[in-house]
Amino acid sequence: MNTVLDWIAYACLVIGALLSLSAGVALMRFPDLLSRMHAATKPQVLGLLLVLLGCALRLRDAVDVTTLLLVAVFQMATAPVAAHMIGRAAYRAGQARADLLVVDDLADVADPANRR
Amino acid sequence: MTRGRWRDRCVAALGLTLIWVLLWGSFTPLTFIGGLLVAVVVLIVFPLPPVTYAGRIHPVGLLRFGLRFVYDLVIASAQVVVLAFRFGHTPGSAIVAVSLRAPSDLGLTLTAEALSLVPGSLIVDADRERGVLYVHVLGVSSALEADRFRGDVLDLERRIIQAFGSAAERRVISSGAPS
Structure with missing residues (x-):
């Protein structure tokens, strides 16, 4: 039983690490700031959850597992807020590359902050 | 009070x-x-601002929302990984405005949070008065795909309301045209 749990834990840790690696690659490769925000904030959500799950399966200790649970909860509560604030600031500062957008509904809105 | x-x-x-x-x-x-x-x-x-919450938690809706969320998370993560390793290809993207059908403060926040956690979609701006979310979508190459994404967001809103919504919100969702 413990061996099976260990192997699941190893699989979770490796997949989580690979997802984080792909986030790094995407961060280098994606063309503009908004696209990079996807890579910078998201793949870790699943990657981190898998790493935490792997740790929890390996440690199997109530004190450690509750701490890991809190890490997951706070990461999932705060990551979208950070991503939204940076994305919003970038768009308003004119950092979004219009040539990459096939649809831009926000450009039509008479937003007081965008009015020049 | x-x-x-x-x-x-x-x-x-x-x-x-x-x-x-x-x-x-x-x-x-x-x-x-x-x-x-x-x-x-x-x-x-640090007193909290008052949150008007008229709904209650529906266990079946919550379970359905949770399972679908994990599924979306895995699928979308894989898509972003594929995009990251497709060398010589610049992913297109779009900013799509989505008008939610039953915008309460809590519903808007939960929809935005769930949307932001799934890779490939990012909230650029939100209009609280009119209940409109402006979502940046990655890996979109045509206006048709952007439209399809709008339908996905409305489906997500429906699942969230079925999990957390009030009776009035659920009526709005079920009476609305299926998207």
């Missing part, structure tokens, strides 16, 4: 106490009482 406000404060105090106990990692009378004291002090010093 109304009764609902007191109920909200009690829920907030219990939630903070739970986090405190989880941080200590063990449930003892000392951690519980200590956590409760800290929670009351925090709530007095």
